[in-house]
Amino acid sequence: MSNEFLTTKQVSETYPFLPAATLRYWRHANQGPASFMLGKKVLYRRSEIERWIAEQEAATTRGGVA
Template sequence: MKPLFIAATEVSKLFPGLSPKTLANLRSQGRGPRFFKKGRRVFYRVEDLERWLAEGEVKTSGC
């Protein structure tokens, strides 16, 4: 069972290659997936991360 929310520091465990630093840069630019803050900690809904990653899908044409 996948979690509903995940801490920014743990995202790369569920989505290898997506680092906390990359997410922090995207947040500071007003880009990236929707996030939530509780105190100083940043959290993401797993479904929001999945949706955001899927929006960046690149379609390739077959030869």
């Protein structure tokens, strides 16, 4: 299941804090989670979305245990 492929719409439905328009902009700007084309469809691996979210969390976490 961790290698499940998601379309831009499915990513934004599964992760509401990642709007489809933002994902499209990030793709254009070569930012955000990795994606690829399969035919005319843009796809994301669920595992890549989760890895990218964890990376963002690690990079921006403040406070907590010293």
